[in-house]
Amino acid sequence: MPHTTAAPLERLRSGDTVHGMWMMSSSADLARISSSLGYDYVCLDMQHGLARAEHIMPLSDAVRAGGDAMVVARVPDNRFTEIGMLADAGVDAIIVPLVSSAAEARAAAEALDYPPRGRRSWGPTNALMLGHDPAPERAGAPLLFVMIENTAGLSEVAEICRVDGVDGVYIGPSDLALSLGSLPGPEEPATTEAIATILATAQEAGVIPGIHCGTGEEAAARRAQGFRFITSSSDIGAARAAYAADLAEAAGG
Amino acid sequence: MPHTTAAPLERLRSGDTVHGMWMMSSSADLARISSSLGYDYVCLDMQHGLARAEHIMPLSDAVRAGGDAMVVARVPDNRFTEIGMLADAGVDAIIVPLVSSAAEARAAAEALDYPPRGRRSWGPTNALMLGHDPAPERAGAPLLFVMIENTAGLSEVAEICRVDGVDGVYIGPSDLALSLGSLPGPEEPATTEAIATILATAQEAGVIPGIHCGTGEEAAARRAQGFRFITSSSDIGAARAAYAADLAEAAGG
Amino acid sequence: MPHTTAAPLERLRSGDTVHGMWMMSSSADLARISSSLGYDYVCLDMQHGLARAEHIMPLSDAVRAGGDAMVVARVPDNRFTEIGMLADAGVDAIIVPLVSSAAEARAAAEALDYPPRGRRSWGPTNALMLGHDPAPERAGAPLLFVMIENTAGLSEVAEICRVDGVDGVYIGPSDLALSLGSLPGPEEPATTEAIATILATAQEAGVIPGIHCGTGEEAAARRAQGFRFITSSSDIGAARAAYAADLAEAAGG
Amino acid sequence: MPHTTAAPLERLRSGDTVHGMWMMSSSADLARISSSLGYDYVCLDMQHGLARAEHIMPLSDAVRAGGDAMVVARVPDNRFTEIGMLADAGVDAIIVPLVSSAAEARAAAEALDYPPRGRRSWGPTNALMLGHDPAPERAGAPLLFVMIENTAGLSEVAEICRVDGVDGVYIGPSDLALSLGSLPGPEEPATTEAIATILATAQEAGVIPGIHCGTGEEAAARRAQGFRFITSSSDIGAARAAYAADLAEAAGG
Amino acid sequence: MPHTTAAPLERLRSGDTVHGMWMMSSSADLARISSSLGYDYVCLDMQHGLARAEHIMPLSDAVRAGGDAMVVARVPDNRFTEIGMLADAGVDAIIVPLVSSAAEARAAAEALDYPPRGRRSWGPTNALMLGHDPAPERAGAPLLFVMIENTAGLSEVAEICRVDGVDGVYIGPSDLALSLGSLPGPEEPATTEAIATILATAQEAGVIPGIHCGTGEEAAARRAQGFRFITSSSDIGAARAAYAADLAEAAGG
Amino acid sequence: MPHTTAAPLERLRSGDTVHGMWMMSSSADLARISSSLGYDYVCLDMQHGLARAEHIMPLSDAVRAGGDAMVVARVPDNRFTEIGMLADAGVDAIIVPLVSSAAEARAAAEALDYPPRGRRSWGPTNALMLGHDPAPERAGAPLLFVMIENTAGLSEVAEICRVDGVDGVYIGPSDLALSLGSLPGPEEPATTEAIATILATAQEAGVIPGIHCGTGEEAAARRAQGFRFITSSSDIGAARAAYAADLAEAAGG
């Protein structure tokens, strides 16, 4: 029986909250570890992280060999070809950055769906490799998350949430803060308000509200607010902090 | 729940026959495909194939991401350090080539077991990565197959089968034929007789009789003889034959 | 004397039919095998396959080390920079997907030719490495195939075939079927008719008619229809079918 | 103390001239060698060279392990996402090819700067890995060079040099020659004149004049003309010439 | 000026204590991070870790690009050729596992020194690449640590410490415990006593006492005992613990 | 028709002299360039160079794609398994370092030949991939060169040259000098004399005399002395010298 990521995906669909690890490195070892720990998803960040196109298959393999985490990927840009490539590679969900309008959200959704509903080109490589049925109807796989992280996207968030094929929104607090005139780091009121607006709008529209956090503590707070797709750590951020603590304790005094 | 290869391993232990694919290439894509097809094991050949030490983790990941096949590896040589490396990497079974004596079989077994039963050095990397319990007692994992493929090994096969820690024998018919004075290819009587001897000895000793085949037809015949760990194809051999057939049909006339 | 692909290219130019293997994987071993078997071309699929930019040189080397096959690459998208990259890497032919108009075909052709005829930027890396004369006039190398695989392209196929620098058309039957409202798989009449139209138009315009097939049998039929650049297999498709057959034979009865 | 490239960068800022090696290959060994020799910068050419996105970190590491050279990268195209990726990866300077207008130069500059001055998206991976302060103000890092190498760019060179965030211009003589109607190779008068115009314009605007050369001799002549950021060799060009000379001497007489 | 690791090495030679990170993964990102944090050394574990021969150069580059840490490597086995390979690659120190006698220590030392003092074969690749003086006298570089981790080595530890060319001993507590009849984990009295013996013997002989620890707390305790070359963390162990804590905090309550 | 290295090999067999490039790096680009220049062989140095086992196939492909050079490899050590691996990979010649006796030479020869003449294990991967006839008789392929580079080998050179299966000797002047009590660099009389002895002995025994040189000038002198298999350059040595000269010329005056 081929490996399945059904468990986290089903929980997500049934209204549960899922927790994820954010991969900035391209280390298959860290991907395998993360999945084995019980993270519900591991996100390969092709925009700011070091995962390149050629790492998608080995990192997906490592996630699936390690455990049951969903393979998520953030595409570098809202481009038809790169989105299709990730779908062909068999990822379970795609996050599209910097979506500023419903038209842009629609373009992303069309890149994931075959005609007549979308424009995706035929070539489902992973499904062909594994002998899965690559039905021309997309049937909701992979999930599509669009990032709301600038003032343009914020002002059209309701329309974006209503775009057919959008399964969730994912908030990038740092870009959102920059777009609102503040800085990454401690959250200022305008950012807090924007995040609340996006959360409420997604909940109302029935799409999954997701958000990027930097620590487990921050993630727990977001969970309490109602977010359901929550990244609590980055691989290199958490590793760096742990190594620094060990060195300080070892050498410290 | 981390991926498990329990099914094929349990079937093997319960007396069933298992079928495997032999990887000569280092292609993770072919490993993933093979596992997804339902092969019970995929063997990474580090002796004659192109899998090198650095391919063990990505190929293991691909096998486990594709399906439930056991990850088997043939070590390039009966060396303490290389055998330990494969065990640390978490393979499910190890095949040691060219075992010529019970002493050599014992050396292989000791490389897989911690003191006091063996000499393995501590560092179970894969178990540490995945949070598995790396119990210092080996508890029969990975399985150890020793290859009987020369006249020396043939003459000590009974003693080899009785070595503590040897789980099975694996026959290499080509090397065996060369050692008996004939050539790889159609089997000569001396080779046939040697194979029958090894099979009977293994069955009597209660270890798993395994053998290397080149086609599904040959594998079916070995299964009928009583072999229980049977390689039916090599990735590049079967692919080459298929490509040649397609080209002949396309261009042929 | 450096390796040359003259033979298949010359045959193609003299009106003969050539047969190709389609690489979806990134395995140099499969590329080498394919070329050694006598395929006239091996196509590295960067759109739906797993060949990424960094694989172009090692896969090209493998094709050329294995035999005389032409190195063909399908670019992921009709982009100026990516087309130029493939030309700089020294591939023998480029296939551009999803060409919908003569203007798009012209853009592809201009990306392959230096000013004043085109817009290609100077930097012929492979020619510089090998000491070849990188004449600023393109002189027809690499060959350019444009894919006709949607209704827009179909309606402009005659104009597309007349674009200067277009050497051939390549039909993608699956995308064409989707665009015509049917599904990949058994060919429906609208698709059959469209394919016939494209073939006749290409023949009339004197450009090479090419088509994508999935089996040798299908390729033979296309050859009989008059196609001259015919892909008969995909590396992973043919391998998967062969492995499945071996397993069934081994375990089956 | 983390490795610093302060020396060449400071010299460049204080008005000195710096010399660079142009990497067409993706060999970390050649990058390490070049940096160890005292080159002030090593440029990874992602447009025409064989450095792909995944090579940026290993090649940057090799440059920094070998010596004090700045890591420069030529982005394949003037694209927002790819420019941001290089900035995130921590390169010291970015060269953007084929800049044809002040608007295009402005787009490149905006891709390097966070809001409100630019549009860069937050995710400074290398700074996060190394614990550097990733201040949201760009503060002039990485340096931005725009290539003037076609007649459109030439006619707007003064406006381009005044674009906020442009630190220098870099001339590509071969593309410039092609655009002016001649060929790469011996410089024709129109190209000579264009180069002189660009140099003078840059000097007047107070931005760094840079140029691509093929030999040390050519570089020395450009230095005498007033250029201050000068590439004297390409890794594969200089290696090829040296190997040819050795072979001729060995076998020749 | 080429990168130098003088600082930690000088501190080590002047009697100071140095702290290290143990790499089990092959991730250059984690190597770069570790060095940037101020670890005095980063050890590439080729015995139980996933660093293979081909990773030595990229991981060394990453360590040196990230900071001033010494590059240390544990060779998989006490083999002449593999030890020479690491010396040729320019590592700053080599750790040899499972040294059981003064004769074995002598063999390791001879593999690092050219005739007449040793047997090393000429080919100092890294020095040739960087233009360093590859003096035929070894002059103490790289440092040689021999591991005392079994009862045989323990019983000859005084003789081992007196072997010319041995710069330090490195204790592997897990293998030592296994050899003494106990298990990895909480230290039993026999192991405590053996560690004290080795420490005292090394101090008396004037060689550096080193030891492997799993946490910063354990490392601080070893420092207090007088160890001077102390590994406080493993990359994957510390990362795994940190990721688990984040997930527990995020999902937990 | 698969690629053939017949030309240089035939010339070598007919008594001609061949010239080679020595690869210390693992750069396929440099391998391709070297072969395209007309070198008769390109040697992948697995002992002191950076070519590891996994680079053998891509570097062999690059040599064969670039031109007609023979693929030669220096094995890291005189080990049965590693020699067989190179033969399986299809290299055209193997150089074994540090051969000290006729017994050692015999062991190397036996590792290359199948029973009954040798002990090689069956698994000719490259031949199987390419469809070549892997005849169980070795028939002189690959060629075997044994290195005479220490006093022990020197004293048995006549016996070594008479070992069945030894096709040539290859002198390593640096190790030979060290073994004779002098240093790499300018040749001292004892080394000169030893080289002359080896040359004369090889000529008398009818095996190919080969030698390692560092420059084309040195190679020409060795050619004049009668050597017939002569390495004139190393990839990184010649590149480094060329880059240094370019920088000096650019920055120098």
Ligand SMILES: [Mg+2]
């Ligand atoms: Mg963002």
Ligand SMILES: [Mg+2]
């Ligand atoms: Mg065998």
Ligand SMILES: [Mg+2]
């Ligand atoms: Mg298509």
Ligand SMILES: [Mg+2]
């Ligand atoms: Mg240019």
Ligand SMILES: [Mg+2]
């Ligand atoms: Mg140990």
Ligand SMILES: [Mg+2]
């Ligand atoms: Mg030598």
